[in-house]
Amino acid sequence: MNEILDQYFDIDLMVDNFDAVLEGFWITIQLSVIAGALALLWGLVLAVLRQLPGRPLLPVRLASVAYIDVFRGVPLLIVILLISGSLPFLPLPEALRIPRWFGKPDPFWYGVMALTITYGAYMAEVYRAGIEAVPAGQTEAARSLGMSHGQTMRHVILPQAIRKVFAPLLNDFIALMKDTTLVSVIALNEVALVGRDIQSSDFNSSALTLGALMFLVVTLPLARLVDRLIAREKGRFSRTSPRGAA
Amino acid sequence: MAGDPILRTENIHKRFGDLEVLRGVDLAIEKGEVVCVLGPSGSGKSTLLRCVNLLEPPEQGQIYLEGRDVCKGADAPSGEAGWHVDFLRQRIGIVFQQFNLFPHRSALGNVTLAQETALGRSKAEANEKARVLLERVGLGDKVDEFPERLSGGQQQRVAIARALAMDPRVMLFDEVTSALDPELVKEVLDVIRELAGEGMTMVVVTHELGFAREVGDRIVFMDEGRIVEEGPPARVLDEPREERTRQFLGLVLER
Numbered sequence: 236m237n238e239i240l241d242q243y244f245d246i247d248l249m250v251d252n253f254d255a256v257l258e259g260f261w262i263t264i265q266l267s268v269i270a271g272a273l274a275l276l277w278g279l280v281l282a283v284l285r286q287l288p289g290r291p292l293l294p295v296r297l298a299s300v301a302y303i304d305v306f307r308g309v310p311l312l313i314v315i316l317l318i319s320g321s322l323p324f325l326p327l328p329e330a331l332r333i334p335r336w337f338g339k340p341d342p343f344w345y346g347v348m349a350l351t352i353t354y355g356a357y358m359a360e361v362y363r364a365g366i367e368a369v370p371a372g373q374t375e376a377a378r379s380l381g382m383s384h385g386q387t388m389r390h391v392i393l394p395q396a397i398r399k400v401f402a403p404l405l406n407d408f409i410a411l412m413k414d415t416t417l418v419s420v421i422a423l424n425e426v427a428l429v430g431r432d433i434q435s436s437d438f439n440s441s442a443l444t445l446g447a448l449m450f451l452v453v454t455l456p457l458a459r460l461v462d463r464l465i466a467r468e469k470g471r472f473s474r475t476s477p478r479g480a481a
Numbered sequence: 482m483a484g485d486p487i488l489r490t491e492n493i494h495k496r497f498g499d500l501e502v503l504r505g506v507d508l509a510i511e512k513g514e515v516v517c518v519l520g521p522s523g524s525g526k527s528t529l530l531r532c533v534n535l536l537e538p539p540e541q542g543q544i545y546l547e548g549r550d551v552c553k554g555a556d557a558p559s560g561e562a563g564w565h566v567d568f569l570r571q572r573i574g575i576v577f578q579q580f581n582l583f584p585h586r587s588a589l590g591n592v593t594l595a596q597e598t599a600l601g602r603s604k605a606e607a608n609e610k611a612r613v614l615l616e617r618v619g620l621g622d623k624v625d626e627f628p629e630r631l632s633g634g635q636q637q638r639v640a641i642a643r644a645l646a647m648d649p650r651v652m653l654f655d656e657v658t659s660a661l662d663p664e665l666v667k668e669v670l671d672v673i674r675e676l677a678g679e680g681m682t683m684v685v686v687t688h689e690l691g692f693a694r695e696v697g698d699r700i701v702f703m704d705e706g707r708i709v710e711e712g713p714p715a716r717v718l719d720e721p722r723e724e725r726t727r728q729f730l731g732l733v734l735e736r
Contacts, residue, residue, distance in 0.1 A: 370581075372577060372579055372581035373581060373583065375536050375577070375581065376577065376581035376582075376583070376640075376643075377583075377594075377595070378536065378570065379534055379536060379570055379573075379574075379575045379644075380570070380574075380594075380595035380599060380643065380644070380647055381567060381570040381571035381595060381599040381600070381647060382594075382595050382598050382599045383567075383598075383599070386598040386599065390594055390598060391583055391594075394585045395583075395584065395585055398585070
């Protein structure tokens with residue numbers, strides 16, 4: 236029984252390796268925040284492109300839809316491998332082929348690219364749901380006042396849409412954070428790889444457990460926050476029905 | 482009547498799928514005139530306003546605003562692109578049944594937004610104008626309130642101020658009191674009545690017969706996508722010539 240417990244919860248081993256695992260987790264956090272921010276932005280761009288009006292812009296809309304469909308359907312791991320295994324051999328400037336920006340190693344930036352590309356597609360769908368949830372009357376009111384499509388989008392639709400989908404976006408961010416561990420396959424020393432190395436040398440999984448616990452410290456409060464935001468949004472909806480309206 | 486009409490529609494047709502909602506509507510509005518449009522549900526009165534504003538571009542027909550043909554002609558691509566949309570919308574204000582205030586902006590913010598974005602007015606100028614207009618609709622003390630904290634009647638008055646801020650030549654009112662509790666109807670009608678007194682040109686789609694009689698210069702009765710009968714309020718309401726009008730008025734009065 237003790238052997239089973241020790242395999243996952245060897246306290247001494249956790250204490251000895253705490254700094255190393257934490258260092259790996261710090262890389263995980265940096266990867267999550269940078270890729271998360273970029274994916275939020277890229278997803279918004281894709282969602283807005285998808286809503287452009289008029290027949291001449293149909294190709295742009297179709298391209299956006301195709302992109303979103305493709306990258307929601309392709310495994311993130313394959314995207315990571317495609318980028319890291321091909322970019323170095325493309326005829327590009329060195330800074331792009333082997334990016335080492337801000338002192339981070341190239342696997343870090345390959346990871347950022349893959350996560351942004353993939354999660355941008357997920358988040359574009361979330362934004363779209365938000366945009367479509369804004370009542371048509373809002374667009375009509377803005378357009379009838381002479382505002383252009385772009386002005387209506389920026390000042391009327393998106394502020395309301397983003398407020399509506401803040402919680403699902405945060406959910407996607409949590410998923411993205413967990414998926415950063417996949418970047419370990421291209422030798423980025425984030426928390427999973429650090430834990431795995433210790434597991435291989437010590438035949439004990441406690442360092443990986445420790446990494447999992449560190450995840451929980453961040454993801455559990457975030458998940459609670461999502462729940463509260465959803466509850467608040469529901470409350471807001473019931474209050475927005477105009478008083479005095481029949 | 483004197484001079485050219487400020488707004489004129491000619492043979493407007495609009496269909497949604499198989500349903501032909503407007504079957505050739507000719508309407509001419511003089512400057513300063515208040516035209517009240519009556520008719521049963523589904524008669525096309527709301528659709529007519531939405532066509533005039535090009536929220537629903539008509540498939541066929543012409544619209545003239547201040548003598549200018551706002552259709553780009555038969556060669557232009559169909560839909561919104563075939564019309565001088567901006568020219569028209571910046572000169573015609575519309576107020577909707579459901580208010581459609583921007584919930585993320587205060588009363589003041591609702592009235593300033595299009596001034597700043599569509600007309601390019603400075604923030605100070607837009608704010609000044611918004612305060613004056615909100616004062617005028619009786620909401621001088623509510624400028625910083627958000628829509629969710631306003632009653633339906635107050636929201637509708639903000640919506641009127643928002644449309645007026647664009648200095649429209651014509652105002653369209655689409656059943657603006659239908660979504661309101663009875664005790665809130667009056668405060669909105671009072672604002673419209675005041676506008677009429679100031680000489681604003683207006684097309685008012687309404688079910689309020691008393692209001693139409695009092696404020697309207699002319700009543701237009703619509704049914705099945707056509708104008709059945711039009712004339713001075715007393716004439717149309719008291720001595721309707723068409724059987725369909727008599728029927729409708731009989732039904733409305735019975736309620």
